[in-house]
Amino acid sequence: MNLLNTFFNIPILIDTFPLLLSGLLVTLEIGVTSIIAGLIGGLFLALVRLYGPGPTPFLAKIYIDIFRSIPLLVLLIVVYYALPFVGIRFSPFVSAVVALTLVSSAYTAEIFRAGIEAIPHGQFEASQALGLSPRHMMVDVILPQAIKIVIPPLTNNCINVLKDTALASVVAMPDLLKQATQAQALSANPTPLIGAALIYIALLWPLVSIVARLEKRFGREKRP
Amino acid sequence: MSPIIMISNLKKAYGIFTVLHGIDLDISEGEVVCVIGPSGSGKSTLIRCINRLEAFSDDSSIVVDGVTVGPGKALAKVRAEVGMVFQSFNLFPHLTVLKNVMLAPMRVRGTKPAEAERKARELLARVGIETQAEKYPGKLSGGQQQRVAIARALAMEPKVMLFDEPTSSLDPEMVGEVLDVMKTLAGTGVTMVVVTHEMGFARQVADRVIFMDGGRIIEQGTPTEIFDNPKEERTRSFLRAVLDH
Ligand SMILES: Nc1ncnc2c1ncn2[C@@H]1O[C@H](COP(=O)(O)OP(=O)(O)OP(=O)(O)O)[C@@H](O)[C@H]1O
Ligand SMILES: [Mg+2]
Numbered sequence: 001m002n003l004l005n006t007f008f009n010i011p012i013l014i015d016t017f018p019l020l021l022s023g024l025l026v027t028l029e030i031g032v033t034s035i036i037a038g039l040i041g042g043l044f045l046a047l048v049r050l051y052g053p054g055p056t057p058f059l060a061k062i063y064i065d066i067f068r069s070i071p072l073l074v075l076l077i078v079v080y081y082a083l084p085f086v087g088i089r090f091s092p093f094v095s096a097v098v099a100l101t102l103v104s105s106a107y108t109a110e111i112f113r114a115g116i117e118a119i120p121h122g123q124f125e126a127s128q129a130l131g132l133s134p135r136h137m138m139v140d141v142i143l144p145q146a147i148k149i150v151i152p153p154l155t156n157n158c159i160n161v162l163k164d165t166a167l168a169s170v171v172a173m174p175d176l177l178k179q180a181t182q183a184q185a186l187s188a189n190p191t192p193l194i195g196a197a198l199i200y201i202a203l204l205w206p207l208v209s210i211v212a213r214l215e216k217r218f219g220r221e222k223r224p
Numbered sequence: 225m226s227p228i229i230m231i232s233n234l235k236k237a238y239g240i241f242t243v244l245h246g247i248d249l250d251i252s253e254g255e256v257v258c259v260i261g262p263s264g265s266g267k268s269t270l271i272r273c274i275n276r277l278e279a280f281s282d283d284s285s286i287v288v289d290g291v292t293v294g295p296g297k298a299l300a301k302v303r304a305e306v307g308m309v310f311q312s313f314n315l316f317p318h319l320t321v322l323k324n325v326m327l328a329p330m331r332v333r334g335t336k337p338a339e340a341e342r343k344a345r346e347l348l349a350r351v352g353i354e355t356q357a358e359k360y361p362g363k364l365s366g367g368q369q370q371r372v373a374i375a376r377a378l379a380m381e382p383k384v385m386l387f388d389e390p391t392s393s394l395d396p397e398m399v400g401e402v403l404d405v406m407k408t409l410a411g412t413g414v415t416m417v418v419v420t421h422e423m424g425f426a427r428q429v430a431d432r433v434i435f436m437d438g439g440r441i442i443e444q445g446t447p448t449e450i451f452d453n454p455k456e457e458r459t460r461s462f463l464r465a466v467l468d469h
Contacts, residue, residue: 122314125277126373130328130380131304140327144318 009191016183016192023179024199030093030175031162034100038161039154041101042108049113051134060109067106073167075099080171096168096175104161111153115146152214159207163200176200228253228289228383228415229274235281236269243269244280245439253383256416258426258447261436262462267419270436271386274417275306289383304332307377311389313369315361315376321348322357325376332380340379347375351405367398371405378409385409387418423466427451435459 049060067075080095090098119142127137169178180196227250234247243266251257259267272278274286276293286293288302316324325344329335335343348354351371353364361369370390377385387406391399403425410416410429420426426433426447433450435443435458443456454460 120314122310122312123316126308126310126314126316128277129275129303129306129308129310129386130376131300131332132328133300133331136331140331141316145316 007190007194009189012187012189012191013195016180016187016195019179019183020176020192020195020199023174023176023196024203026093026174026179027162027165027168027176030096030100030165030168030173031158033097034104034165035158035161037097037101038104038108038157041105043112045105045109046112046116047138049109050116064106064109067103068110070103072099072103072164073170075103076167076171092168092171092173095171096165096173099167100161100164103164104157107157107160108154111150111157112146114153115150116142118149119145148218152211152218155207155211155214159204159211162204162207166200226290227251228255229417230285230287231274232285234270234273234284234286236266236273236278236284237281243439244273246284247439247441249434249441251415251417253415254413256410256429256431257418257434258430258432259417259419259434259436260421260423260426260450260462260466261434261442265436266439267436268388271308271388271417271419274384274386275303275308277308300332304380305382306384306386307380307382308386309370309373309377309388309390311392313361313366313373313393315369315373317361320358320360321353321364321372324361324372325379328376329379344375344379347378348372350378350408351375352401365398366394367401370394370398370402374402374405374409382414384415384417387416387420389419389421391420391422421466423451423463435462437462 045060045064049057049064051057052060076095076099079090079099080092083090123141123145124137127141132141165175166177168175169181172178176196176199180192183192184190229249229251231247231249234244234249235242236244247270259270261267269278273280273284274288274293276286276295276299279295280286289305291298291302291305293299293302315321316327319327322341322344325347326337326340329340329343330337345354345357348357351374353368353371353375356364356368356372361372364372374390390406391402394402399422403422406416406418406425407429418426418430428447430447432444433447434441435450435454435456437458443450443454443459450459451463454463
């Protein structure tokens with residue numbers, strides 16, 4: 001059972017497991033922070049894109065297009081390695097969160113926009129005719145209905161952000177992947193990598209199946 | 225007393241296509257005005273300009289209860305005073321019937337929830353839906369939904385109520401219940417502008433009937449004048465067409 005010893009060496013796995021867990025914690029910190037910041041930024045961008053004054057919708061569109069085009073790895077490296085040349089120096093954690101948030105808010109903005117645009121025009125007109133302010137119209141009428149539509153794609157986006165946190169290892173962030181590669185180097189055995197892969201799967205599989213269920217449920221629901 | 229709605233030289237175009245060709249129309253407080261006319265004649269556009277759901281040309285003017293309808297702060301005041309009922313109800317599907325009626329008074333007028341609820345239940349009773357208050361709109365029949373929509377608009381205590389073909393998307397057996405609510409409303413002194421294809425309702429309830437065609441008011445008068453003794457050929461042929469079938 002040489003293969004098992006090489007790729008799934010239990011003693012090594014037990015030894016390195018605490019390290020992997022500390023990496024998972026970092027992964028979650030980066031991921032959750034970026035997801036939350038991306039949601040806020042994305043909602044803001046979507047509202048500006050749809051209802052902003054003057055040239056701001058155009059600017060929002062440009063932002064969204066740029067950050068959906070740029071590869072995350074490239075952005076991360078620019079933030080961490082290039083910005084210091086102009087005097088902007090972020091820690092690895094902040095660099096990772098900034099890069100992930102910039103990209104996530106661009107995707108989230110498109111999700112929110114699609115959700116808002118899916119609400120029948122009559123809902124806007126009824127709100128306006130009642131005299132609701134734009135803010136109350138959004139908060140009380142439009143967004144509560146749009147939320148149902150955007151939850152499956154938003155959950156999908158969460159999965160992507162959590163996966164993409166692995167890129168933070170290139171800026172020396174001790175996340176799950178980084179800890180695994182270090183443990184692999186120390187123990188001269190790839191088992192920690194396999195362990196990390198399994199932890200990623202254990203973390204994301206439930207989310208993936210939740211998305212599938214949500215899509216089925218909200219897909220079936222008839223919209224008025 | 226000056227009219228509650230003063231429309232002068234109302235022009236509206238979509239690109240090069242002119243929908244309203246400079247409409248002049250004054251409506252007195254408490255008046256019930258029915259607007260009739262063929263499809264595409266600009267009836268909906270006319271009443272949607274009154275609360276500026278449609279923007280209109282700058283040299284046009286609409287004044288509602290002394291407030292000029294234009295972009296900006298005054299618009300909120302106009303909309304709070306002008307209720308509207310749509311052909312497709314447009315109830316808020318994520319809120320119960322009761323919450324649909326309570327929302328605008330709480331948000332726009334700052335009414336306390338308890339007071340808003342008391343008022344909402346009273347209005348729902350008035351339109352005969354009090355037992356459905358906790359249901360969601362999707363569970364109601366079309367006629368019931370439209371009556372909720374009327375209650376929702378009335379909750380703002382509007383001086384003017386606009387109706388855009390309120391019975392056109394209803395099954396025939398539900399038209400009566402909605403028209404009955406509107407008839408009762410007409411007796412309460414609220415000013416009503418009703419776009420309708422229900423000639424029986426217009427004849428019975430309207431103080432004035434306006435016939436539109438091609439973005440112009442062709443003829444107006446009492447129901448008797450319009451229905452029994454129309455002067456314009458276009459009015460005559462329209463009435464012949466709708467009353468025949
Ligand atoms: N958003 C729009 N863009 C372009 N043209 C429009 C738009 N809305 C309405 N129109 C046109 O304006 C004209 C008047 O429309 P309006 O809805 O006011 O007519 P209407 O008298 O209410 O007709 P109906 O009885 O069918 O409801 C129609 O020819 C219509 O095609
Ligand atoms: Mg119409």
